[in-house]
Amino acid sequence: MSLSEIRERIRKAEQAAGRVPGSARLIAVSKKQPAERVRHVLKEGHRLFGENRVQETAGKWPAWQEEFPGVELHLLGPLQTNKTRQAMGLFDAIHSVDRPKLARTLARLADELGHCPDLFVQVNTGEEPQKAGVPPADADAFIAEVRALDLPLVGLMCIPPADEEPSLHFALLRKIAERNGLQGLSMGMSHDFERAIAQGATHVRIGSAIFGPRETG
Numbered sequence: 674m675s676l677s678e679i680r681e682r683i684r685k686a687e688q689a690a691g692r693v694p695g696s697a698r699l700i701a702v703s704k705k706q707p708a709e710r711v712r713h714v715l716k717e718g719h720r721l722f723g724e725n726r727v728q729e730t731a732g733k734w735p736a737w738q739e740e741f742p743g744v745e746l747h748l749l750g751p752l753q754t755n756k757t758r759q760a761m762g763l764f765d766a767i768h769s770v771d772r773p774k775l776a777r778t779l780a781r782l783a784d785e786l787g788h789c790p791d792l793f794v795q796v797n798t799g800e801e802p803q804k805a806g807v808p809p810a811d812a813d814a815f816i817a818e819v820r821a822l823d824l825p826l827v828g829l830m831c832i833p834p835a836d837e838e839p840s841l842h843f844a845l846l847r848k849i850a851e852r853n854g855l856q857g858l859s860m861g862m863s864h865d866f867e868r869a870i871a872q873g874a875t876h877v878r879i880g881s882a883i884f885g886p887r888e889t890g
């Protein structure tokens with residue numbers, strides 16, 4: 674599907690939900706996509722991209738950022754503590770803050786570097802053992818912990834279980850955000866972004882619907 678078609682679907686979903694046009698930002702998820710597809714979307718003028726891995730991002734984005742000024746990069750995948758410094762140099766936002774050790778490392782480096790990307794706490798709304806994120810029951814305490822470290826926490830992120838109605842998970846994430854006074858909601862992917870927008874998503878993360886299937890491996 675083309676970028677303009679996705680933009681149109683986002684606009685319609687915002688309208689259907691009675692939301693301000695442009696209030697749901699489109700993160701084009703470029704992980705494991707062939708270079709020519711990503712360049713095509715850059716040439717169309719899109720500037721907000723999501724990646725899953727620090728190493729892959731470091732390998733391909735600096736050159737594109739020289740060629741296409743104004744690119745904003747968001748890290749969506751799990752972050753190992755030993756890659757935090759590198760990630761803070763590459764990304765404008767990190768959506769996968771999910772444990773105290775990572776929060777403490779971010780705080781220490783933010784002090785040292787004098788800047789920090791915008792942060793989202795990932796919540797494992799489906800409580801799936803194989804998935805990253807804090808369990809919903811621990812979210813309030815962890816959010817308080819991140820805030821006590823003076824980190825720029827802007828919102829929450831979730832990836833609903835594949836086999837459940839995502840709207841229930843989006844609604845749960847929104848409830849946790851509301852009671853903690855957080856504005857940002859990173860939720861909704863290729864197959865459910867319209868439902869996420871209906872539930873208040875401020876950032877939808879769309880990969881395959883824009884770029885086509887990913888390269889494997």
Ligand SMILES: *Cc1c(COP(=O)(O)O)cnc(C)c1O
Nearest residue numbers: 702749862863878879880881882
């Ligand atoms: C890969 C990925 C996406 C995009 O998934 P699509 O189904 O291709 O839209 C969104 N969010 C996260 C965290 C991802 O890892």
